[in-house]
Amino acid sequence: MDGELAKGLEGVVVAQSELSDIDGAAGTLLYRGYDIEDLATGASYEEVLYLLWTGALPTEEEFEAFTSAMATERSVDDCVLDTLDALTSADERPMAALRTGVSMLSTTDPEGDVAPRDIEAAKRKGRRIVAKTPTILAAYDRLRRGKEPVAPSEELSHAANFLYMLSGEKPGAVATETFDMALTLHADHGLNASTFTAMVVASTFADVYSSVTGGIGALSGPLHGGANQDVMQALFDLDESDMTAREWVEDVVDRGERVPGWGHRVYDVTDPRATLLRGKLQDLAEASGETRWLDYTTTISEYLVDEQQLTQRGVAPNVDFYSGSVYYQLGIPIDMYTPIFAMARTGGWLAHVFEYQADNRLIRPRAEYVGPRQRSFAPLGER
């Protein structure tokens, strides 16, 4: 393999993994061998985290121990809240605020000085990061709206607690189930750029705070996170236009533009996560009576499938096509969609870190030098 340029590392196998298996032709996604549909409909995000980090779904006793430990770790220190307050005063963007907030968490970790190769300690640190990330995000959103942060509740599930801290009101069953499912659906997805970033950082045995901070940074890039925000923006454009959904999508296609949320680098058929979230969009529409977003996405989808025959050409709806409308109906601000993706994916970043560090090798590729040689130097005054 020496010497051949593998730009973007496309197709290069950098590690073996037991975490997620994607079959793009069949449209299936497994976590640790379990079908994503079983997990999304039958298990909570906490169970999925436990599965990803340990390899097995928890028994009731294990679940109780894991979730109660995590629930007690939700608060963040006042010094972190003060920094978030300063960031919102300076209009910092959400992903950058999350990066700084999570980076700062290491300062209060009770095991900050534990040897970096202690993977059990790393798992406890990871649990603290997952526990506190929603608190950071909800506090950031409230502070920028001039509201006091809401202290986390130890009584609520991970998903329900986030919605509670964001709005100050305990969410209903449909909202909680929906958000919990969205977290599970975004928890892991092979070696995307942010997961790989977390692994490269971890391969130096840097601590998990550095890995997760790196992952957040990578996910903030427009080529990675952010597509669900684009879908919602498109649906707003439609909503504010004088066109019907059918006219709007015809117009987009006629102009030769892509409809956001369609097509995926890995899936040739419908992303299984899209199917599951579409079901939740229906539940939300029924529960709220607001069917607009469901109607828009249904009309767009029917046109692209029936008239444009996109799915026959390997272009199908991906998870982003539905997640935007789902989050919108949950009352989540649009610029928080990528941070929520980060909040869910932190579980997967950490799972890959733990797995890679258990059989670690420093990740250090080469660059081929193609520049000049033997340039003759002249000091500043003689140039």
Next chain:
Amino acid sequence: MDGELAKGLEGVVVAQSELSDIDGAAGTLLYRGYDIEDLATGASYEEVLYLLWTGALPTEEEFEAFTSAMATERSVDDCVLDTLDALTSADERPMAALRTGVSMLSTTDPEGDVAPRDIEAAKRKGRRIVAKTPTILAAYDRLRRGKEPVAPSEELSHAANFLYMLSGEKPGAVATETFDMALTLHADHGLNASTFTAMVVASTFADVYSSVTGGIGALSGPLHGGANQDVMQALFDLDESDMTAREWVEDVVDRGERVPGWGHRVYDVTDPRATLLRGKLQDLAEASGETRWLDYTTTISEYLVDEQQLTQRGVAPNVDFYSGSVYYQLGIPIDMYTPIFAMARTGGWLAHVFEYQADNRLIRPRAEYVGPRQRSFAPLGER
């Protein structure tokens, strides 16, 4: 290349680069085609930065414009100093404090909202990061010692200003020249794990703050940064022992242990950076009259070369063997050696980011799934 496991990506060529060329057999290092010795002895760190980022050494006019712009950007906002104060109160470690401090800088960047693909804007942001990183580090070190931070001076060079902010006193010529050379010697070195991290993050078109934050995280790992601290610790052990340097090194070798600072993954002969720093160690010893660290390293080196014939076996002193004693004689606290490495290498991380983004491709390798399939799911109550 598909399917073959390339763990650690050793030998995998991920990009072409015109930045640094290392010949491990000849013991040479080039930046942009210039020999490291010419640059280290004939150019300042600011000129080297300009070279790495643009491809050419600056004329006097270009140098003046670049350095004066950078000098005016050295101050950091009070909100960053407040956060650093909170971090030192909580005993945060230096690399973690640097990671948080640099992450926070994005909040006051005047071009924070500029489109991420604008590489000229990215270069200005990068210049601000390089300008402010020494201010963060010096403030952190003073705050933890209960002292007020020293405001940066626009009159001093990048190297002199850092030493000034650290101690509060303007450094002498030998100290300034030495530290400036150390920065140049650490500015770039191919695709090490931290540089690669910065590139992976940048490949999503995340902004430069995310890339540098990722690089700092990777460099904080014990398999990457930190070796110069190990060398200095070993020299302290020797100094506090009852042994002569010769007895000490014999004892280390007899116990089958490695002498830190000897051997390098890339160099089979003496690291050219080691030779240059050894010269500066001599200058510092002459200027101060304190020859202890020079004597220790000389005796250890002579024993390993003459008696153990390590260099004939491809094991020679690397840059870390001398940088520790150099920094020690400059009055820099030992746990700041890795942060100083980060401060210098930020220039290289950014150079690779700019180069890669100019012909960008999202970095996304694969993992081979080796876990189970079709596991049958049972809900929590039935496990």
